[in-house]
Amino acid sequence: MAQPTRIETVDQLVDLLGEPLPRVRDKARPALHDLDRDWLAASPFCLVATSDEQGRCDVSPKGDPAGFVRVLDDTTIAIPERRGNKRADGYKNILANPHVGLLFLIPGRGDTLRINGRAHLVSDAPWFDDMVVKGHRPVLALVVEIDEVFGHCAKAFMRSQLWHPSTWDPLAVGSRPEIAKALERPEDTIEELEKYYGEQYSTGLY
Secondary structure, eight states, rough: OOOOOOOOSSHHHHHHHHHOHHHTOOBBBBBBOOHHHHHHHHHEEEEEEOOOTTTEEEEEEEEEEOTOSEEETTTTEEEEEEOSSSSSSHHHHHHOOOEEOOOOOOTTTHHHEEEEEEEEESSSGGGGGGBTTTTTTEEEEEEEEEEEEEEESSSHHHHTTTTGGOOTTTSSSHHHHHHHHHHOOOOOOOHHHHHEEEEEEHHHHO
């Protein structure tokens, strides 16, 4: 069997992909535009990418009602943390390496907003009161000092048809209780796991 052809230099990569157009190469901005603020106000979901001092990576989803991200100023945003599983993989990474990459989504939209910057954690701040949901303040907040912000095109969403309900198949793999039974909680019964991941699961979000 033939071996894969590896790309190991930037020159090889550029030879394969070509050079970006100037409008693509130069689109990153150092601060939020009003349109970026509008996007953050409409977004209920983002992905936070981090890595530790050895380069081991993590991507963590964050979500709340639209507008959950607070804009502190033109170059600083804050993302609230709610109750979770307490692994805190990304947050531990940030304590070792502050660089983060963020991807903000709006349901139904193919384009996304990307923010790259440096982050730190805070356990309280006066603006926590403005991030209360269902009577609960954040457990902590991720504060990101923006290095660059830019929009990303919709091609990946168009290719995947992610927002097309006709492509959705939530039963393509085992249910969450079935996966938990096989991989995480073999001592529990399916009935117990279905109850755990059922209606009561949503009552503990905050």
